[in-house]
Amino acid sequence: MTTRRKFLTSAAAGAAAAPLAAPALAQGTITWRMQTYAGPALAEHVIKPAIDSFNKIAGDRMQIELFFADQLVPTGELFRAMQNGTIDAVQSDDDSMASPTEVTVFGGYFPFASRYSLDVPVLFNQYGLNEIWDEQYSAVGVKHISAGAWDPCHFATKDPINSLEDLKGKRVFTFPTAGRFLTQFGVVPVTLPWEDIEVAVQTGELDGIAWSGITEDYTVGWADVTNYFLTNNISGAWAGSFFANMESYNALPDDLKELLKVCMDQSHYYRQWWYWGGEANLRVNGTKMELTSIPDAEWQQVEDAALKFWDEIAAESETKAKVVEIFKQYNADMVEAGRPYRYG
Numbered sequence: 030m031t032t033r034r035k036f037l038t039s040a041a042a043g044a045a046a047a048p049l050a051a052p053a054l055a056q057g058t059i060t061w062r063m064q065t066y067a068g069p070a071l072a073e074h075v076i077k078p079a080i081d082s083f084n085k086i087a088g089d090r091m092q093i094e095l096f097f098a099d100q101l102v103p104t105g106e107l108f109r110a111m112q113n114g115t116i117d118a119v120q121s122d123d124d125s126m127a128s129p130t131e132v133t134v135f136g137g138y139f140p141f142a143s144r145y146s147l148d149v150p151v152l153f154n155q156y157g158l159n160e161i162w163d164e165q166y167s168a169v170g171v172k173h174i175s176a177g178a179w180d181p182c183h184f185a186t187k188d189p190i191n192s193l194e195d196l197k198g199k200r201v202f203t204f205p206t207a208g209r210f211l212t213q214f215g216v217v218p219v220t221l222p223w224e225d226i227e228v229a230v231q232t233g234e235l236d237g238i239a240w241s242g243i244t245e246d247y248t249v250g251w252a253d254v255t256n257y258f259l260t261n262n263i264s265g266a267w268a269g270s271f272f273a274n275m276e277s278y279n280a281l282p283d284d285l286k287e288l289l290k291v292c293m294d295q296s297h298y299y300r301q302w303w304y305w306g307g308e309a310n311l312r313v314n315g316t317k318m319e320l321t322s323i324p325d326a327e328w329q330q331v332e333d334a335a336l337k338f339w340d341e342i343a344a345e346s347e348t349k350a351k352v353v354e355i356f357k358q359y360n361a362d363m364v365e366a367g368r369p370y371r372y373g
Contacts, residue, residue, distance in 0.1 A: 058091060060092050064101050065097060071249050072098075093118070102116070105125070120270075121270070123136025130165040130169060134206050143178070144265035145265050146180075148265060148266060159173075162176065173270055180245060181264060183261070213334060219234070226238060339356065
């Protein structure tokens, strides 16, 4: 494990240095530094293809240097680093990067705000969340470029979870708001650097992970150190965004701003099918984790608790109340619309 930690540290340092060793760019080339929340294996899917496309199209006019989780700054410091211009752009959820806005709590996995990944872009593009996010981030000197969906949130654990009782005392790596919600069921949230999670499960520092769906469990190696995957989830999709330092963004010519948006949208599209197909395929064909489930009637306690949690959050501010009201209206519309939008 010590050797592996040294290897991870060396690999991270090497990866961070790689962009600096690239061929010299033409004089006048705009260069940005972007850091993602994702480690190298996950970034290969959730961000790197979009950045590669952007750099190929922009050519000598602009290049984005991509850094992985915690390479330049810890994930919890991403917002401040971007705000002060240490880095130019970020891919993260609001919650993980600790942004000082009223919408931070809704980033990542806000309990049961969505059932499917398509819910997230619809909420932003058709139900008004884009306008709220734009207002909140503009007020603190950051450009919110666009939001999209990732995977659902499931537990991956060393021991089987077949009831809510089995969750009690489990030390779990998860997101801040998800952890705050899950404590009422006895879960003990643990915060660690992303690259340390696999080793922490192996050493017993963690009992499990509630950070992703099964696609990520396989992609980043967590399926190699956990034995069970709980099919119940606390959210249908992670909500994350692309952000930029406002000064850096405003300095771009309009066509590069448009190219940036188009490439980010392509990233959102890639994740839609990569996660949707991966979640189903690995449940059916995956060989590393055994599936377990908590009965629907018992799991209803968690869904009911989420609605109470929404009201608690809504009481904290006018903006939070506005977002919660949008979630309520959206989900009511989906239920009334019926199949295929909502079942039961």
